[in-house]
Amino acid sequence: MIRKFGLVLLLLTLPASAADTPDMRGSPFAMQGGEAVYRGVCQGCHMADAKGASGAAAYPALAANPRLAEAGYVLSMVMDGHKGMPPFRGHFTNGQVADVINFVRSHFGNRYRDKVTEAEVQALR
């Protein structure tokens, strides 16, 4: 499989920007498993300890955050984003979305037992 710079056709479907390359998305995220997805992507903002970070505003902690009680809320945030959180529906497979939510809701001091399924992710597509 040839790693290309991205097909030029994608230029038509992507928003304009100050980027040089027409395909700004890059290769698909290859990591598998909730922890790998969290370490690879989510901790960029929510930090390695899931305690979030602050500056002129803040990235919320995922540890000890009562909002995580509702799996559907977390699912909608990951898929569609809100208030600074980008939508990830175009970046992750159903499995990656379910895995990372289930990882976060059962780590960092979180003890939620209910799981998000791939079918529930698919239902939002």
Add this chain to the structure above:
Amino acid sequence: MTVPSRRSLFQMIGVVAGSAAMYHAMTELGYAEGSSFEGPIKLSQPPAGSTVVILGAGVAGMVAAMELRDAGYKVQLLEYNGRPGGRNWSLYGGDSYTEMGGATQHVQFDSGQYLNPGPWRLPYHHHGILHYARRLGVAMEPFIQVNYNAYVHSPDAYGGKPQRHREVQADFNGHVAELLSKCTKQNALDQAVNAQDREILMRALRDWGALDQNYEYKKNFGTSMRRGFDVDPGGGIKSVPVPSEPKALSDLLRSGLWSAIASGHNYEMQSTIFQPRGGMGMIGKAMGADLGPVIEYNCKVTDIRQDEGGVTVTYVDSRNGGGRRTARAGWCICTIPTPILSQIPMNVGPKLKAAIDQLPYLAALKVGLQFKRRFWEEDEQIYGGISYTSLPSTTISYPMWDYYSKGKGVVLGAYTFGRPAYLAASKSPQERIQDALRDGAQIHPQYPAEFENGVAVAWHRVPWAMGCQGAWTDEAREQHYNNLCSLDGRIVLASEHASRLPGWQEGSVTSALDAVARLHARVVQP
């Protein structure tokens, strides 16, 4: 038959009708256009005592402040950082930068070296930002977008050996020209091209692709005049040039490298492009100096509240919290990045609130690497410009200043958006630098021996931006863009995120001027 060239057509119009008609004709044909900047804004005198508070001393906020101040408004500008510029920003040796999560980088570049973590290019048709740069005496030098001797690279093409842009472009054009000429000769294009045009097309293809008299793209003097020679022509006895062998079409197609030679065709990346001498941050510095005490630094806005009489902005010291202070004005121009603004309490209507809440900022990464010597110049004859790779670092750009100097140089070792930028934000600054070094060493083996120090900025970790630019989609723009730009009572937004030039400073300038004009119209004619 004679075909008038565009140039001679314009000259004919010019002679017959004068230059105004010529300009009109050029505009109609799309030749003299630029951004929506229409020259310096002219505002009438506002009622005495008119006041505006502006949030954010980036390009948008400072343009708005300069124009409103000049028109006679009393202006107060609150800025989170201890410096003017916002995303108009250069990092120099001696600077420190602390990202969200707490990692601090102490920049160790030599004097005269810098990295622009944010914008780095000024297209010639971005009249607005260039107007302010000129007005403030910011010196400009050329930015080299296309360097024919820079590389295009993929680890899966040509054994991972970087290829010169020049060769890939000449060979791609040449092969395509040859194929098209074959189609034309075989009458495959008869429906699209009539008999008379066919002859012109054949001549043009020969010209464009450097084809020989048989319309073939082959190893010869003519093609080497495009792609370069194995041995260049010279003087004296050893003067005989040795032509080079073009790449085979199939190899070239499968390499994918053709997709890396088009950036300079983009309207926003066509010559001439400028950069401020000494770093992009020179523009922000000059604007900040011009505004002087109008700007209050180290202000973290915590609340924005409007009522019938004006707007009250509450803020604290961004470094240590400190006591709450307030600024009060009749009107407010807010340029705070939407990921941050979405978290600040502000009483605006549901449409503007929804527009702010739905607009995240993009991920982006820039890495600056200082090397002991300018090996790209000394060993590889690359003077400025950009090499592209399909590795995550994507963009490698060479300093476009101090050519031929004996000293060091800072290379832009990575510039990327999207998924590679997300992955980079999850790593430490040191890991981002190591990644850029590992990618770059595949293109320049001199990297490990010559590297000295570096700095890496992942934009989702920038405390005062939380991303590099508004991440608009076509659907979101359709639904929310006008609401985002509309005056809501006494508050109006301005920034690149309130423009159709996302990520460009020209978007900030034109957005600010548009916001100023609409706000002023409301002030003078309530």
